[in-house]
Amino acid sequence: MSWLGIVICSAVLAVVIWEGAKHLRYRTRRRWKTVGGAFPFMYDSTDPIDEDKLISNVDMAYASLLTQGPWNRRQLWAAFTRARIFVATHEAWDQVVCTMKTGETPTVIAVGKSMSSLCHEMAHLAEALIDGAVDLQHLGWARRGIAGATGTYERTRRL
Numbered sequence: 094m095s096w097l098g099i100v101i102c103s104a105v106l107a108v109v110i111w112e113g114a115k116h117l118r119y120r121t122r123r124r125w126k127t128v129g130g131a132f133p134f135m136y137d138s139t140d141p142i143d144e145d146k147l148i149s150n151v152d153m154a155y156a157s158l159l160t161q162g163p164w165n166r167r168q169l170w171a172a173f174t175r176a177r178i179f180v181a182t183h184e185a186w187d188q189v190v191c192t193m194k195t196g197e198t199p200t201v202i203a204v205g206k207s208m209s210s211l212c213h214e215m216a217h218l219a220e221a222l223i224d225g226a227v228d229l230q231h232l233g234w235a236r237r238g239i240a241g242a243t244g245t246y247e248r249t250r251r252l
């Protein structure tokens with residue numbers, strides 16, 4: 094194997110280990126708590142958070158995706174009642190991807206305390222659970238109304 098091959102393999106391995114560790118951290122060290130507004134979902138956070146604010150923002154993201162996005166109420170309900178939302182202290186735009194690599198059903202999303210990425214990550218979760226594929230480059234987001242929905246959420250979310 095060439096030195097370049099070794100470098101590439103090491104980099105791939107490092108990413109796999111990193112993603113695996115991230116996955117374990119979300120799945121095993123968390124105390125998921127079920128709450129709900131429009132629908133029940135689970136969350137955990139690094140620091141204590143304003144639970145009402147989280148529920149309001151989840152409801153807002155759901156309403157935006159329902160009215161502007163490509164999915165119906167039944168589909169979103171089925172997807173979002175499986176959601177585990179992790180609220181990190183730092184800004185996070187972390188996705189379901191970390192759990193998809195292991196072959197498990199992706200249900201974890203991570204957002205920052207500002208919750209600005211919440212609707213975006215919920216849209217990726219809907220893609221993963223409803224469409225069966227995540228559009229990481231957001232190529233179809235404008236056409237499917239998802240970009241409009243995340244825009245609405247970002248303007249109207251509770252601060």
Ligand SMILES: [Zn+2]
Pocket residue numbers: 213217229231
């Ligand atoms: Zn994205």
